[in-house]
Amino acid sequence: MCGYKVVLTADETLMCNYGGNIFLGFMTTGPVSGFKPFNVVMNFLLKPVPVDSNGRALTAPLSLRIIESILIDSNVVKPNEIVVTHPKNLPKVISNDTRIIGVSVMDPKGLGPASSTFSGPYGLIHSEPYSAYMFKKLIRSEVMQKARKWASIVVGGSGAWQLNIDDMKKLGIDVLFIGEAEEEIPRLFKKLIEDCRPEKPMIVTANQSHSIPRIKGATICGLIEISRGCGRGCRFCAPTMRILRHKPLEDILHDVKVNVEAGQKNICLHAEDVLQYGGTAFKKRPDLVFKLFSSVISIDGVKFVSVSHAALSSIAENPRLISDVSEILGLAKSRWLGYQTGIETGSVKLIDKLMHMKPYPFTPKDWPNVVEEAFKISSDFNWVPAATLILNLPGEKPEDVLATADLIDKLKPYKSLIVPLLYVPMIDSHGHKARRLLEDADDAYWQLYHVVWRHNMKWIPVLAKDYLAEISPKIGLPIKFFISFVKSFINTLIELKLSHIKTLEVTRKIET
Numbered sequence: 051m052c053g054y055k056v057v058l059t060a061d062e063t064l065m066c067n068y069g070g071n072i073f074l075g076f077m078t079t080g081p082v083s084g085f086k087p088f089n090v091v092m093n094f095l096l097k098p099v100p101v102d103s104n105g106r107a108l109t110a111p112l113s114l115r116i117i118e119s120i121l122i123d124s125n126v127v128k129p130n131e132i133v134v135t136h137p138k139n140l141p142k143v144i145s146n147d148t149r150i151i152g153v154s155v156m157d158p159k160g161l162g163p164a165s166s167t168f169s170g171p172y173g174l175i176h177s178e179p180y181s182a183y184m185f186k187k188l189i190r191s192e193v194m195q196k197a198r199k200w201a202s203i204v205v206g207g208s209g210a211w212q213l214n215i216d217d218m219k220k221l222g223i224d225v226l227f228i229g230e231a232e233e234e235i236p237r238l239f240k241k242l243i244e245d246c247r248p249e250k251p252m253i254v255t256a257n258q259s260h261s262i263p264r265i266k267g268a269t270i271c272g273l274i275e276i277s278r279g280c281g282r283g284c285r286f287c288a289p290t291m292r293i294l295r296h297k298p299l300e301d302i303l304h305d306v307k308v309n310v311e312a313g314q315k316n317i318c319l320h321a322e323d324v325l326q327y328g329g330t331a332f333k334k335r336p337d338l339v340f341k342l343f344s345s346v347i348s349i350d351g352v353k354f355v356s357v358s359h360a361a362l363s364s365i366a367e368n369p370r371l372i373s374d375v376s377e378i379l380g381l382a383k384s385r386w387l388g389y390q391t392g393i394e395t396g397s398v399k400l401i402d403k404l405m406h407m408k409p410y411p412f413t414p415k416d417w418p419n420v421v422e423e424a425f426k427i428s429s430d431f432n433w434v435p436a437a438t439l440i441l442n443l444p445g446e447k448p449e450d451v452l453a454t455a456d457l458i459d460k461l462k463p464y465k466s467l468i469v470p471l472l473y474v475p476m477i478d479s480h481g482h483k484a485r486r487l488l489e490d491a492d493d494a495y496w497q498l499y500h501v502v503w504r505h506n507m508k509w510i511p512v513l514a515k516d517y518l519a520e521i522s523p524k525i526g527l528p529i530k531f532f533i534s535f536v537k538s539f540i541n542t543l544i545e546l547k548l549s550h551i552k553t554l555e556v557t558r559k560i561e562t
């Protein structure tokens with residue numbers, strides 16, 4: 051063992067299996083202090099991924115598996131010269147031969163929409179999110195900083211944009227890599243292995259790649275990338291900046307087999323809209339999507355296939371595909387398929403202005419009906435949306451917020467989860483200001499919060515019952531306890547607070 055030239059890792063919020071449900075990963079955007087019951091649950095959730103006797107993680111984030119694959123395929127390192135590991139194993143795998151410690155990041159400063167909503171200066175509880183806290187803890191750890199005497203620390207990944215030169219100097223990072231890895235990472239790592247650590251912090255920005263590599267090791271929750279990019283062109287959205295590309299089916303099946311061989315039974319297909327696989331937002335290929343699902347579920351050892359994201363307009367466009375996929379996956383009331391999706395707003399005006407192509411092939415004025423129809427289709431065929439709303443969009447007025455509240459009210463009959471997220475502009479551009487979730491909420495916001503809260507209080511216990519039946523009691527019990535606590539205690543407090551707001555509204559109306 052040892053003699054690894056390249057050591058790849060990520061902080062404890064990323065090197066974790068989330069009890070087998072990747073959607074629980076969103077909890078890592080919650081506050082690291084300020085709400086004890088939540089912190090108790092997090093202690094149970096953040097269990098390290100298992101590693102073998104050589105320190106190799108048996109499952110790892112997809113981003114690290116991609117880097118590992120690129121470096122081996124381009125002959126920058128041999129398979130025995132690279133390791134993907136949990137931070138707790140770093141003292142075991144870092145040696146004098148190590149030239150690079152690569153760290154994948156998703157939310158290193160807690161600036162992502164979910165962290166901004168649940169934690170941080172604008173969010174629900176003004177404390178640092180776990181994601182940012184754990185990242186700093188890892189980079190500042192003695193083992194990492196000691197290794198900088200002879201090795202370079204390279205940080206990259208989807209959250210790398212949050213960091214700058216000052217952060218690099220403060221934290222002790224040598225190279226910040228922003229962009230897609232496939233083309234540039236082999237050149238960069240080869241140079242860093244041959245030369246010494248750069249004297250000054252260096253930022254490398256890379257272009258988009260042409261292909262998505264096959265992976266060589268299992269991923270957390272069996273996550274497999276099937277497409278990159280989106281193509282619908284919404285403003286303020288990172289995936290829209292990327293050209294839409296699809297991974298060939300044979301490569302996807304290869305990745306599925308790699309996961310199955312490592313003992314994974316559940317596979318999660320990842321794309322911004324899984325229903326666009328093989329086509330585009332403008333020309334769908336339902337035949338290829340169906341083939342994808344039927345091929346993956348047919349692989350020996352695969353018990354379930356889920357998806358990361360699906361667009362509501364794609365669901366409303368092709369209910370037949372949803373029905374067919376449900377049938378081959380054997381979905382039922384208690385065996386449902388959860389997916390993340392974006393409602394963002396119920397305001398036709400804002401959809402038209404900021405996300406004109408989101409409803410395609412429908413039009414912006416159809417959006418509220420598209421959302422409702424997609425929820426109905428999902429419910430009929432046992433797909434369960436976890437749908438985001440974006441609050442504080444540029445140009446948002448109280449009537450837009452109330453239009454969203456109206457729409458959410460109509461979704462009450464459908465099993466689902468609604469997640470409001472704050473849009474926090476990085477700079478005060480064109481007078482559009484950041485807004486705090488609670489302190490800056492006006493009556494329209496409180497009405498929306500009330501509808502969302504009631505929706506979630508209706509469905510979370512139902513969803514939790516099915517979901518918790520599938521996972522280990524070690525993680526399931528604390529989550530169950532937390533949900534009961536929220537339902538009985540927090541719910542009463544919130545209903546009291548919201549009824550007070552309503553009373554104020556009525557008083558104001560009488561006065562005017």
Ligand code: SF4
Nearest residue numbers: 280282283284287290
């Ligand atoms: S549809 Fe979703 S992923 Fe695509 S550009 Fe719009 S917000 Fe981004």
